[in-house]
Structure formats: structure tokens, C-alpha cells
Amino acid sequence: MKVLVLGASGQMGGLTIRDLAEHYDAEVIAADLKLDRIKNVVAKIKSDKITPMSLDANDASALKKVAKDVDVVHNSAWYELNIKVMPVAIEAGVHYSDLGGFYDFTAKQLEYDKKAKDAGVTCVLGIGSSPGLTNICGAAGAKKLDSVDTINIYCSWGTKEKSEDAAFPAYSIRTVLDELTQEPGIVENGVKKKVPVLSGMTEVLMPEPSGKVVAYYIKHSEPQTMADFIGKGTRNVSFRIGFPPNDFTTFKTLAQLGFGDKEKIDVGGNSVSPKEVITAMYLKALAESRASNDAMVDEYDFFRVDVTGMKDGRDARATYYIRTWNDPESGISSARDTAVPPSITANWLATGKITKRGTIPPEGCIDPVPFFKELAKRKILVDEELQFTNSFYEK
Amino acid sequence: MKALVLGASGQIGALTVQDLVEMCKVDVIASSRSLERTKKAVKDLKINPNKVTTMELDANDLTKLDKVMKKEKPDTVVNCAWYQTNLGVMSVAVKNGVHYTDLGGFFDTTLKQIAQSKKWKDAGVNATVGLGSTPGMTNVAGAAGAARLDKVDTIDIYCSWGNTLPIKEAGWPGYSIRTVIDEFTQQPVAWLNGKHKKMPILSGEKEVLMQEPIGKVKSYYIKHSEPATMGKNLKAKNVTFRIGFPAQDLNTFKTLVQLGFASTKPLKANDGKVSPIDYLTIMYQNAISEGRGEKPPKEKFEFDDFRIDVFGQKNGLPAVATYFIETWNDPVRGISSARDTAVPPAIVSYWQGTKKIKAPGAYTAEVTVDPIPFFKELGRRKINVTEHFERVTKYY
Incomplete structure (x- = not known):
């Protein structure tokens, strides 16, 4: 199996190539804009099958040349590149996956369905933790029910010690800022609609030590695809984040200060957008923390997916909890829940385990239970609760 | 079929009479210590007088009870009087071959009651004891949950109530004030690891999610009958009972207890002697009797809520059966939520009379x-x- 990973030196890409090497002994082309950055990342992985490469994902012809020679192209780079990379993979006749198109790009990507089918390839749209694992849980829940009414997804993260540490999201700061400044899309009564930023406030019970958190609607890819691809009458789909209170305040502050703006501003003769600045700052801090030997803090990433509907004429609910803690043995953070799914998927694509062709989100092409078992090998823990309700009275 | 109801003028007894007549369509002898209060109850609840005979009968007066049973030959007796009359009434019922049910024995009495099982077996009659809302429905819900599972580990029972009135109403328990006071002064017993264990009063604090509009409520161990029998009967390792008091009620009842209203020692008052607990009981009884004549509200505004969690295993996997029992006042029939304590003994009495429950012996609800x-x-x-x-x- 040969996989091309774009954005391989990023927070996720670095962990994806490590998983590909450690679990599948795969041949990996680890590509990134900057060769020295990717070399540093690769040097830490014990595998002689990883080739670092400098590659600009915007350069279609260079990308196509490399893509032709692999089984799967996985895009761990910024989501706006999806729409540039995916068509090249289809043209090259190879399978493709990414970490999600942040709702709007996902819709654009779905338009390539026929092209992908004609080329005989599968493009798995959004196979990180969320979107990704959450979509698969939705599909798993739907399988347990005769009909589906509502799918609600929740996400929270945090650390065991309530430290006064800086707020590091488990994913790109650019995405966080987009989440706090762009209107989320939900499905309500069968209709896709946009709702205000940070509306839909609700309390939700997450696994311990998260416990009860206040969660808000956030723009995410799941509501773009899940109603259509899961079907069974699904009328409502929503995604909410239960931010840790400290992080929430920090990110809101950054967003309110304008760090989510794309527009360049002049500072001392340099023209740079606030979003680029904050992203660069985070990337730098991340690279430094990776280099440091500080003791690991116990930290986690949790998801909850509620699928409600009917089974045998009764109200029923399937709830999935996905729990990922940092792994002290391997020193891998909880962020692996976003990095591992593309690795498993690349293997499934290369070995023919995924047979559907076209541009498909995970709920449309991935068999949940074997996938959960693959996750378990990486200590990404999935619990399923099935609840059936009987009412012994006239409603 | 004919049922004899004791304590028929009480908060619960009157509603039991009503249910036996209106829903079960049986003839009822409604009796209590006060003929006047019983008559008022039947009249206030607009119960068909052709189906009810009222009678003055103190549940402590076993000689008179025996005479009434011999003369009237009821099929069943429902004891809605104070639980300390349970054993006496049972002894007369078994002698006369009359089926028996009551509202619970507050743990200790319950154990004594089912210890009489052999006598009841020999007489070929059924006593199903502790059939209010709790104990009663809670025991049955525990049995329902156990039936869903292959193996039972823990049964946790929670009880709460409340109203949606904006004003700060007085603290009215959905059951006898005497029982409330006992609950605040006697040590609760839990069934833990297959053994009864006495716990401190109001210990075991736990937050539990009840149905709306209660939501999350803090609950405490309370002495109750369920842990007396459910562990053994349903093969559970642990059985606990907690009440999630509405904050104001908790405050009211605690205050009453701290003022000394739990005391059974008579105090001299003017020319008579009365114990604080008796005095308080009478105050509540009068208030209930007076309140009954009032026009029933046209809206739902007060409720009782129970939650029973039965944890265990099914097909080798962890499983839990949760039961919510929710009762609002019924504006159509003008009946308060307290019917959840009054209806279960009526149903069981009817089932005894119609042989749906017939196992000879003395049992708690989870068995029969x-x-x-x-x-x-x-x-x-x-x-x-x-x-x-x-x-x-x-x-x-």
C-alpha cells in the first residue's frame, strides 16, 4: 500500500503518517510545503518507508505526477485545499480522503460524485474524528433502528488537571476561529438551514471527567451530509461543541479581537491577515511543544452521538460515546482520534474493503463495527448505549 | 365483590374507596375512626352512595373488626390506616379468610408481616403488603426491570414531587405527615452487598435526574420498605431508596422535626394532654379534610415522580432498565396526584377479589x-x- 499524505507535518498529518507506518507498514510519501519541517517530523518515526517531499498542493500538475504513483491521496492540509486536491486525485485515478470540508466545501465536493464514479475511485469526505467518527456513529445508530428522527452530535475536550495553561484546541486554530465566526448549518424538519453563531445552547452529559457541559451549535460538516446519506427518515441533524469554559473565553476573545479575519492589515510595512498571524503563532507554539520534553498532561477528546428514532414501533435511542485520552505509552496525544481514521480508511481503500465509488461521506461507505474495532487497537474507545422506551399509557 | 377499606377518611383511603367504586366497580365498606369524616369524604368525592357503606371502625379495635368481617363477609380488606395497625388487622383477616393489602410497613413492620406467610398459606388466602406508590409501584417496577435482565446487580429508587404554582405553598407531603416525621427521625436501611445496613439519617446524598419539571434534584437515603424485601426477592446485591425533596418541603419538615414535633411524649396543654406528633397529625388531617370540599383546580399543577433504576446484565452485556412513574393531579376527575398511592391497593384488592392474585401466603408487591x-x-x-x-x- 502506498499513500500520499498532504500536510504531513501538521498536527494531524504527522500522526497519520506515524499510524500508517506503525500499523500497516505502508509506503508513505509525506508531503508538505516546507521540506525541513516535514523532515523533522519524519525523523522521529521509526520507518524506512516514509519519503519526505516538498509539494505545493496548489500545483496541480506536480501533485498529479506524484498522485499517479500511489493507491490513496489523503489531504491533511487546510480544508480549502480539498476542492483543489480532490479533482486531481480523481483525474489521476486514485482514491482520496480528507479531514472535512467545513460544511460549504463538502457541498462543492459532492458535485464530483459522477466524475469519481466514472474514474472508479472513492473519495471519502471528512474522515477525521468529527466529521468522521461522528458520521460513522450516526450510521451505526441508524442500523440499530427501523427509522431515524434526529441525530445530535456533541463534542468536548479538556485536561484532567484544571491547569492555567493556554488554550490549545485539538484541531487547527483557523478552524476554531471559523467556527466562532461563521453561521452553523443544521437540518431541522428535513430542511437545511443556517442558524446564528453559538445558538442552540443546551446542557449535555458527556463522559467523566467532562460531565455536564453547555454546548452550542457550531458550523460542521455532519449536517451537510448525514440526513441524505443515512436516510431512514432522518429529519434533524445538529452538531454542538461543549467548550471547556476557559478555552471558550479565550477563543471568543480572539474572535472578537478580529483574529478570524482573512483581510490583510498593514503592520510595520508587512501586509498579513490576523488569521494568518494567529495560525503561524499556534503552529510555532505547537512545533516547540513537540520538541520540548515536558511531562505529558492527561488530556482527552470526547464525542457523543445521539440517534433517536423508532424500533419495533417503540421510541428508541442509540447513543455513542467516543473517548480518547492521551496515550502515555506512545506519547501520542488525544488528537490521534482525528489522525487515525484516515490511516484506517487508506488501508481499507487500498485493500478493497471499501467498495462504493463516488464522493461519499463516511456514513455512506464505512462499516461501523469493524472500524470501531480498528479504533480500539489505538485506544480510541467507542461505547454504544441502546435504549428502548415503552409507555404504558395513552399519550 | 366486596372490599372493606380501613382509614377511609384519610388522604389516601378516601381515594382508594373512590377508585374501588369508580374504576373497579366493586362494593365498598368505607370505615374510619370518625364516621363524620368518612361520610364527608364520600360526599366530597361524589362517590356513588349506593356502592358505599360508611362505618365507624378503629383499625386498632380488633374485636370490632372481627365482628364486622364475620357479619359483612368482605372478600378483601384494604388497610389505609396508620402502618402500626398492619399486624393486628392481618391477624383478624387471616382468621376470617379475607385477602389483605396495605400501604406499607415502614421497613420493620414489613418484615414482621411477611414472616407470617405460613399462617396465610395454611389459610389459603393472600396478603400482598406495601401497595402504595412507594412502597408498591416502585417494588413492581423493580420486578419489571429484573424480568428484563438475566442478572440483577443494583436497584436504586428515587422519589420526588412538586408543583408548578408560582406562590410559596405550604409543604404538603403526598403521604401521611407521621410517616414524613418518622422518615426524618429514624435511620434508613439500605441493602448493600446482600445485607441490610443502617445508614445515617439523610445520608447518601446523590444528584438524580427526574422527569421535567423537576430535572436534577439532590436526594437522600430515607427509611423505606423497599430495601427490606426487594434484594432477596429479586436477587439484587444492592437496593437503595432515596427521596429528592423539593427544597422548600425539606426545609419545612426539618423545621417541624427540630421544633420537636416528632415527639410521642404527651405535653400538658391547658386541661388536656397531647403529644406533639398527634397534635401535628390532627392539624394536617383537619386541613386535608377542609381542603377536600374546595373546587378542584382546572389545570395540572402538582405531581409525584418516581424513578427506579435496575442495573444488571443481559446476554452478557451491561444493561439498565429505568422506570419513570409520573402522576399529575387529574383536572378532569378532580383528583390529586396522591392517587398514585391510593390506586395501587385498589387494583390489588380487585385482583385478589377476582383471583388474578391468588398465591396463598404473605408477600410484598414484587412477588405477586x-x-x-x-x-x-x-x-x-x-x-x-x-x-x-x-x-x-x-x-x-
Whole structure:
């Protein structure tokens, strides 16, 4: 199996190539804009099958040349590149996956369905933790029910010690800022609609030590695809984040200060957008923390997916909890829940385990239970609760 | 069929008489210590007088009770009087071959009651004891949950109540004030690891999610009958009972206890002697009797809510059956939520009289009452039972 990973030196890409090497002994082309950055990342992985490469994902012809020679192209780079990379993979006749198109790009990507089918390839749209694992849980829940009414997804993260540490999201700061400044899309009564930023406030019970958190609607890819691809009458789909209170305040502050703006501003003769600045700052801090030997803090990433509907004429609910803690043995953070799914998927694509062709989100092409078992090998823990309700009275 | 109801003028007894007449269509002898209060209850509740005979009868007066049973030959007796009369009434009922049910024995009495089982077996009659809302429906829900599982580990019972009135109403318990006071002064007993264990009063604090509009409530161990029998009968390792008092009620009852109203020692007052607990009881009884004549409200505004969690295993996987029992005042029939305590003994009495319950012996509800038909009977009275059955699968 040969996989091309774009954005391989990023927070996720670095962990994806490590998983590909450690679990599948795969041949990996680890590509990134900057060769020295990717070399540093690769040097830490014990595998002689990883080739670092400098590659600009915007350069279609260079990308196509490399893509032709692999089984799967996985895009761990910024989501706006999806729409540039995916068509090249289809043209090259190879399978493709990414970490999600942040709702709007996902819709654009779905338009390539026929092209992908004609080329005989599968493009798995959004196979990180969320979107990704959450979509698969939705599909798993739907399988347990005769009909589906509502799918609600929740996400929270945090650390065991309530430290006064800086707020590091488990994913790109650019995405966080987009989440706090762009209107989320939900499905309500069968209709896709946009709702205000940070509306839909609700309390939700997450696994311990998260416990009860206040969660808000956030723009995410799941509501773009899940109603259509899961079907069974699904009328409502929503995604909410239960931010840790400290992080929430920090990110809101950054967003309110304008760090989510794309527009360049002049500072001392340099023209740079606030979003680029904050992203660069985070990337730098991340690279430094990776280099440091500080003791690991116990930290986690949790998801909850509620699928409600009917089974045998009764109200029923399937709830999935996905729990990922940092792994002290391997020193891998909880962020692996976003990095591992593309690795498993690349293997499934290369070995023919995924047979559907076209541009498909995970709920449309991935068999949940074997996938959960693959996750378990990486200590990404999935619990399923099935609840059936009987009412012994006239409603 | 004919049922004899003791304590028929009380908060619960009067509603039991009403249910026996209106829903079960049986003839009833309604008796209590005060003929006047009993008559008023029958009249205030607009119970068909052709189906009810009122009678003055103190449940402590066993000689008179014996005479009444011999003369009237009821099929069943429902004891809605104070629980300390349970053993005496049972001894007369078994002698006369009359089936028996009551509202619970507050743990200690319950154990003494079922210890009489052999006598009842020999006489070929059934005593099903502790058939109010709790104990009673809670025991049956525990049995229903156990039937869903292959193996039972823990049964946790929670009880709460409240109203939606904006004003700060007085603290009215949905059951006898005497029992409330006992609950605040006697040590609760839990069934832990297969053994009865005495716990401190108001210990075991736990937050529990009840149905709306209660939501999350803090609950405490309370002395109750369920842990007396359910562990052994349903093969559970642990059985606990907690009450999630509405904050104001908790405050009211605690105040009454701290003022000394729990005391049974008579105090001199003017020319007479009365114990604080008796005095308080009379105050509540009068207030209830007076309140009954009032026009019933046209809206739903007060409720009782129970939650029973039965944890265990099903097909080798962890599973939990949760029951919510929710009762609002019924504006159509003008009946308070307290019917959830009054209806269960009526149903059981009817089932005894019609041989649906016939096992000779003395048992608690989890042994003799068939859950699903029972829940459906409750449903006819808008006592709403919802069952959630949850199975857990771990993919790691």
C-alpha cells in the first residue's frame, strides 16, 4: 500500500503518517510545503518507508505526477485545499480522503460524485474524528433502528488537571476561529438551514471527567451530509461543541479581537491577515511543544452521538460515546482520534474493503463495527448505549 | 365483590374507596375512626352512595373488626390506616379468610408481616403488603426491570414531587405527615452487598435526574420498605431508596422535626394532654379534610415522580432498565396526584377479589403483582409508567 499524505507535518498529518507506518507498514510519501519541517517530523518515526517531499498542493500538475504513483491521496492540509486536491486525485485515478470540508466545501465536493464514479475511485469526505467518527456513529445508530428522527452530535475536550495553561484546541486554530465566526448549518424538519453563531445552547452529559457541559451549535460538516446519506427518515441533524469554559473565553476573545479575519492589515510595512498571524503563532507554539520534553498532561477528546428514532414501533435511542485520552505509552496525544481514521480508511481503500465509488461521506461507505474495532487497537474507545422506551399509557 | 377499606377518611383511603367504586366497580365498606369524616369524604368525592357503606371502625379495635368481617363477609380488606395497625388487622383477616393489602410497613413492620406467610398459606388466602406508590409501584417496577435482565446487580429508587404554582405553598407531603416525621427521625436501611445496613439519617446524598419539571434534584437515603424485601426477592446485591425533596418541603419538615414535633411524649396543654406528633397529625388531617370540599383546580399543577433504576446484565452485556412513574393531579376527575398511592391497593384488592392474585401466603408487591397489566391499569388512571431499557456495548 502506498499513500500520499498532504500536510504531513501538521498536527494531524504527522500522526497519520506515524499510524500508517506503525500499523500497516505502508509506503508513505509525506508531503508538505516546507521540506525541513516535514523532515523533522519524519525523523522521529521509526520507518524506512516514509519519503519526505516538498509539494505545493496548489500545483496541480506536480501533485498529479506524484498522485499517479500511489493507491490513496489523503489531504491533511487546510480544508480549502480539498476542492483543489480532490479533482486531481480523481483525474489521476486514485482514491482520496480528507479531514472535512467545513460544511460549504463538502457541498462543492459532492458535485464530483459522477466524475469519481466514472474514474472508479472513492473519495471519502471528512474522515477525521468529527466529521468522521461522528458520521460513522450516526450510521451505526441508524442500523440499530427501523427509522431515524434526529441525530445530535456533541463534542468536548479538556485536561484532567484544571491547569492555567493556554488554550490549545485539538484541531487547527483557523478552524476554531471559523467556527466562532461563521453561521452553523443544521437540518431541522428535513430542511437545511443556517442558524446564528453559538445558538442552540443546551446542557449535555458527556463522559467523566467532562460531565455536564453547555454546548452550542457550531458550523460542521455532519449536517451537510448525514440526513441524505443515512436516510431512514432522518429529519434533524445538529452538531454542538461543549467548550471547556476557559478555552471558550479565550477563543471568543480572539474572535472578537478580529483574529478570524482573512483581510490583510498593514503592520510595520508587512501586509498579513490576523488569521494568518494567529495560525503561524499556534503552529510555532505547537512545533516547540513537540520538541520540548515536558511531562505529558492527561488530556482527552470526547464525542457523543445521539440517534433517536423508532424500533419495533417503540421510541428508541442509540447513543455513542467516543473517548480518547492521551496515550502515555506512545506519547501520542488525544488528537490521534482525528489522525487515525484516515490511516484506517487508506488501508481499507487500498485493500478493497471499501467498495462504493463516488464522493461519499463516511456514513455512506464505512462499516461501523469493524472500524470501531480498528479504533480500539489505538485506544480510541467507542461505547454504544441502546435504549428502548415503552409507555404504558395513552399519550 | 366486596372490599372493606380501613382509614377511609384519610388522604389516601378516601381515594382508594373512590377508585374501588369508580374504576373497579366493586362494593365498598368505607370505615374510619370518625364516621363524620368518612361520610364527608364520600360526599366530597361524589362517590356513588349506593356502592358505599360508611362505618365507624378503629383499625386498632380488633374485636370490632372481627365482628364486622364475620357479619359483612368482605372478600378483601384494604388497610389505609396508620402502618402500626398492619399486624393486628392481618391477624383478624387471616382468621376470617379475607385477602389483605396495605400501604406499607415502614421497613420493620414489613418484615414482621411477611414472616407470617405460613399462617396465610395454611389459610389459603393472600396478603400482598406495601401497595402504595412507594412502597408498591416502585417494588413492581423493580420486578419489571429484573424480568428484563438475566442478572440483577443494583436497584436504586428515587422519589420526588412538586408543583408548578408560582406562590410559596405550604409543604404538603403526598403521604401521611407521621410517616414524613418518622422518615426524618429514624435511620434508613439500605441493602448493600446482600445485607441490610443502617445508614445515617439523610445520608447518601446523590444528584438524580427526574422527569421535567423537576430535572436534577439532590436526594437522600430515607427509611423505606423497599430495601427490606426487594434484594432477596429479586436477587439484587444492592437496593437503595432515596427521596429528592423539593427544597422548600425539606426545609419545612426539618423545621417541624427540630421544633420537636416528632415527639410521642404527651405535653400538658391547658386541661388536656397531647403529644406533639398527634397534635401535628390532627392539624394536617383537619386541613386535608377542609381542603377536600374546595373546587378542584382546572389545570395540572402538582405531581409525584418516581424513578427506579435496575442495573444488571443481559446476554452478557451491561444493561439498565429505568422506570419513570409520573402522576399529575387529574383536572378532569378532580383528583390529586396522591392517587398514585391510593390506586395501587385498589387494583390489588380487585385482583385478589377476582383471583388474578391468588398465591396463598404473605408477600410484598414484587412477588405477586404482574407488572405489565398493572402498569396498564395505572395508565387508565393517568398514572404514567415509562420504561427505558438500555444495553451497553463496548467496542474495545
